[in-house]
Amino acid sequence: xxxxxxxxxxxxxxxxxxxxxxxxxxxxxxxxxxxxxxxxxxxxxxxxxxxxxxxxxxxxxxxxxxxxxxxxxxxxxxxxxxxxxxxxxxxxxxxxxxxxxxxxxxxxxxxxxxxxxxxxxxxxxxxxxxxxxxxxxxxxxxxxxxxxxxxxxxxxxxxxxxxxxxxxxxxxxxxxxxxxxxxxxxxxxxxxxxxxxxxxxxxxxxxxxxxxxxxxxxxxxxxxxxxxxxxxxxxxxxxxxxxxxxxxxxxxxxxxxxxxxxxxxxxxxxxxxxxxxxxxxxxxxxxxxxxxxxxxxxxxxxxxxxxxxxxxxxxxxxxxxxxxxxxxxxxxxxxxxxxxxxxxxxxxxxxxxxxxxxxxxxxxxxxxxxxxxxxxxxxxxxxxxxxxxxxxxxxxxxxxxxxxxxxxx
Numbered sequence: 001x002x003x004x005x006x007x008x009x010x011x012x013x014x015x016x017x018x019x020x021x022x023x024x025x026x027x028x029x030x031x032x033x034x035x036x037x038x039x040x041x042x043x044x045x046x047x048x049x050x051x052x053x054x055x056x057x058x059x060x061x062x063x064x065x066x067x068x069x070x071x072x073x074x075x076x077x078x079x080x081x082x083x084x085x086x087x088x089x090x091x092x093x094x095x096x097x098x099x100x101x102x103x104x105x106x107x108x109x110x111x112x113x114x115x116x117x118x119x120x121x122x123x124x125x126x127x128x129x130x131x132x133x134x135x136x137x138x139x140x141x142x143x144x145x146x147x148x149x150x151x152x153x154x155x156x157x158x159x160x161x162x163x164x165x166x167x168x169x170x171x172x173x174x175x176x177x178x179x180x181x182x183x184x185x186x187x188x189x190x191x192x193x194x195x196x197x198x199x200x201x202x203x204x205x206x207x208x209x210x211x212x213x214x215x216x217x218x219x220x221x222x223x224x225x226x227x228x229x230x231x232x233x234x235x236x237x238x239x240x241x242x243x244x245x246x247x248x249x250x251x252x253x254x255x256x257x258x259x260x261x262x263x264x265x266x267x268x269x270x271x272x273x274x275x276x277x278x279x280x281x282x283x284x285x286x287x288x289x290x291x292x293x294x295x296x297x298x299x300x301x302x303x304x305x306x307x308x309x310x311x312x313x314x315x316x317x318x319x320x321x322x323x324x325x326x327x328x329x330x331x332x333x334x335x336x337x338x339x340x341x342x343x344x345x346x347x348x349x350x351x352x353x354x355x356x357x358x359x360x361x362x363x364x365x366x367x368x369x370x371x372x373x374x375x376x377x378x379x380x381x382x383x384x385x386x387x388x389x390x391x392x393x394x395x396x397x398x399x400x401x402x403x404x405x406x407x408x409x
Contacts, residue, residue, distance in 0.1 A: 003201040005350060007152040009034065009142050011130050011165055015049075016312025016328055017158035018118035019061050019333035025121070026063070027340040027352070030177025032150065034128035034142065036159075041137050042114065045289070046190060048075045048225050050209070052106045052396040054327040055081075057334035066117060073113035075224045076207050081105040088205060089392065092212030092220060092270040098387075101395040105171045108223055130159070138348070153348050154310050154355065161294065163314035168253050169301040179294040179317060179377075184377055185249065185292040186320075187263050188240040191281045192227050198280045199232035201273035204400050211391075212274045215383045218243045219321065222277050239277050241266055242293070242321070244381050249292055259288035260284045285372030293319050295374055300359070309359060311336075314324060316366030319377040322391045337360050 008024050013035035024031035037043060051058060059067040079302070086100035132143040135153060141151045157165020162400060163176045170177035194197045202210075202222060209223035219240060225236040241263050254262070263278040296317040303309050312329040339354035372390055379389035386392065 009152040012159035015240045016329040021122045023337040033124045036129040038127045046112045049326045050323045054330040059331045061333045075108045081107045086300045092214035127334040130164045140307045157314045158311045161313040161317035182293045184293045185245040186242045189288045191286045196232040198276045199235045223406045256288045259290045306355040318373040321377045379385045
């Protein structure tokens with residue numbers, strides 16, 4: 001059925017999808033978000049993410065009442081972002097401070113709380129797994145595995161790194177939609193520490209996050225997840241460790257205990273309190289995750305005359321070591337908002353024109369971000385190149401990706 005008025009279908013209720021919904025709502029265009037999870041609480045896993053250079057665009061994309069409440073979803077409710085903020089990089093084996101990375105006004109948000117805030121005022125349908133997309137002269141129809149169909153003027157795939165919408169856009173060359181493997185394995189958890197001294201020491205390193213690098217190629221990133229409790233043993237921290245490995249992780253998935261043991265083993269050369277970030281976690285107290293890091297270098301796609309496009313990780317899946325993923329998702333929404341504001345009229349033709357303008361900006365930016373972050377990830381796991389890595393030389397600023405702006409076709 002043809003849509004009676006302009007309507008946008010957004011696949012995925014993550015950061016990119018919800019921000020896009022707010023942008024369309026502000027532009028007076030109906031938008032509905034379709035999320036495969038049965039509810040916002042379906043997935044038990046939580047983590048935090050940082051905003052390092054997209055703070056203003058984030059505020060611009062949201063209605064004022066939601067923007068004003070962003071501080072309530074910070075990992076540290078007492079933390080006040082400021083222009084002289086830095087993130088420390090330590091030698092994991094000696095504890096030596098190697099570098100202070102400039103991160104003016106950096107802030108970290110608890111993911112679930114952030115998404116709950118962004119969900120307010122958005123039309124979201126849960127339990128909707130995309131099964132197919134069909135494009136006509138007048139619109140687009142999404143079919144879901146529950147047998148339902150939804151029609152609209154256009155569709156945005158904000159469905160993450162394993163995007164089904166991206167696969168649709170590259171159905172004539174499926175290999176072009178596939179994620180690429182890196183030689184890096186990531187292991188992570190969100191945990192509390194029974195020893196209050198460990199929690200206090202980790203938070204003392206930095207209230208937001210810290211990084212350690214080590215000659216043995218082990219990288220550690222630890223961030224405060226929630227320290228609102230009075231008792232330090234009730235504080236939670238997100239701990240991520242990465243290292244080079246050619247192990248086939250798909251052959252036999254590891255148990256939580258085995259992943260924890262991997263992290264403990266790779267922590268043996270670290271010093272206090274960085275070693276304790278893994279070793280002081282009580283065995284069996286929390287779940288652990290492990291996987292090979294992947295990426296997708298952004299490349300132009302056939303958007304079916306502006307009917308279908310991508311945003312967020314679906315458009316530029318990147319490694320996390322410079323914390324650029326959320327910033328680029330925010331920028332996607334901010335750029336599209338500018339393109340919508342430039343529309344001469346609220347017509348499908350003008351909307352398609354706005355989408356093409358959005359893609360023209362995003363394609364080179366996304367490619368540059370993905371490749372810049374890949375370079376950084378590889379450099380951080382080689383002691384001969386680590387001090388030349390983009391995060392050490394350029395920090396977490398967006399400009400560090402400018403050397404990678406070419407788009408491969």
